[in-house]
Amino acid sequence: MPQIIQNIVLHLNDHMSPEVFASLFDALLSGLEDYTIDERGDVGSWIRMACVRGLTSVSEILISNARTIIRFDDYLTPSKYHLAVIGILKQGVERLDNVRQDAGECILRLLRLPLPDVKDAERWQLPSCGLLVELFAPGTESVSWSDGHWLFPRAVRLLEIEEYRQPVLKGLVISLGSKTDSIHRPVSTSLSAYARSLPASGPTDAYDLVTFANDLIKYAQANLSSNNIIIPILQTFSVLLEAGALEKLSSDDSGIRSLGSLHLMASRHVDRLKSVQRIHESMKTVVNLLAFDAMFERCITSLPSFLAHRFPTIRSDAAEFLYLKIQSMDLNRDTEEVEELLLETEWWVTNNQFRAITDVQTS
Template sequence: MTDYTLDSRGDVGAWVREAAMTSLMEVTLCVVGTAPQLLSPDLVNGMMCSLAQQSAEKIDRYRAHAGSVFVRLLHSNNPAVPHIPHREELLAIFPTEGAESLNWNAPSQAFPHITQLLRLPQYQYHTLLGLTVSVGGLTESTVRFSSQSLFDHLMLIQQDPAALGQFSDALLRVFRHNLRNDRVSIPFLKMLDQMLARACFDTFTTDQDHQFCVVLLSLCKEEIKKSKDTRKLRSAIAVFCGLIQFQGEVRKKVLFQLLLLLCHRFPVIRKTTASQVYEMLLTYDDVIDPDVMDDVMTSLSDTNWEEDVATVRTHRNQLCDWLGVQKPQLVAKGPVQ
């Protein structure tokens, strides 16, 4: 169920995942009736978590198949599949009497149910991994309903520091485990941008150099290092602008990254950065000294950031002085051997 092979036809790995889910269900139901001792807790846990991930992903057909397999194994009682984590909680989310009426193909029905698995520690990571590609995807209905369900969950845990901390840890693990894996990392950045824009981690922003922001910034830097993918870079710029709401030295580091991008080799990235930083400073007016605010905003808006790098570097360095951020240093290239 981890085959995400792509070719000119698209996600051909989905055929393998679908066949794997079907086989998994048939073999499990066979084994549970003949040799249930083979179904160890670790095996069943991995199986159900993988199905939960597939049940939260973006392609309707395969999400529906995964959801139906997940519910079929959960409701199997002749005999029951042993060692299913959080069985009672799952039965409350997917009651037997409502199983057939749930349309997994419809994002409006599927996501409000599957996001409830985020409350269950065993399923949280895999459900969030599946949701990442849905929330950060392209299909409007999938994005809308998956996002709404995710943010509804985040609203519920805002006043629960332990739950929010657990969620943020899972979020960082998803990012860390999928660095440079564009299938996940680009949607992740888009999802993260939405979370930051909605102040989902507002309770963290009052702490100086909160570890969540520090680690997130480090992972974002690693993700875009030497990247030429403009989609990824644009998404990262939006995330950096969202991270500015955090307090402490990390704010200076975020500003440094944004100022670095003002001299990126791609003119479109320089222009995008300037535009987003301008909007960021309008939103978070405590970032810079009011005495230089007008100068900074004028420079960002009036400079032609699509000119050659040598020209825009002068403007960028002036911004560094106004913002009190260290100027990025040019790295000297070694002699050609």
């Protein structure tokens, strides 16, 4: 597509209508959401990289030749251009090194691109362009979007910009769910540090911890049937809870309601879930919420859903995780009897044997 546009750009109005151009541009935008994986491998990543490059090149071509294009703003509307930049930024913070590097190089190209030579050109100005330049075009400093330790401490600051916030947060969640330590660790550290820096609540035009938590919860609630989304979100909450990054929520009524929504999401219909990993991450979230006095009783009532689960591996993992957390948490309660029960119960036995054991223990 970029080659076609390059060949006809000086006579674009004669060869392509704004409607046809918009449909082609929309196709590139939709390609940013392709996460297909099949027997050939991660096909979606190839498509996303091609679309990142395509959107960048097409934008460069049109903006550089805007003066010669009649009705330029019908071809490349400011809103479509901003959608492209936002989509590329999201790819720039996701888990694959090569995708991030491609996206980062394209963002640098767009940051260096002059505004179109048309009336009201500032409409194509990137939101908070100065901050983007400060973060990602720092002069002589070596820039590598594939290096998580360089990128993610900068990337989390994009959450300060409302226009970029939701897509970037989604990209960070995907990266945090990565099994690769070189990605998981810098994302976890950076996101936790950023969350700790936020006030519990604040002015409506400023980002705060309650809004941050609610953004994650809303993203999860909109995708409850997708384990590919829910599991990384639960992992994100576990990381934040274990790092103490959400402690300020307990001092705010809205924050406590957010914790309640998180607990409900993690504990509801556990017996209906089929994904062991999702159940495991839900269990970790519920156990980590025990640290909040306002959530303690609710979490206690939810724990049997995991400790008495029909899957022995869930029972065993829940008992082990709960025991370790009780050891490290300051619950201000006598937990000796609970610890003894967690250690002595045979969590790995068959379901019939487990029911017999629990019947004896409760009689």
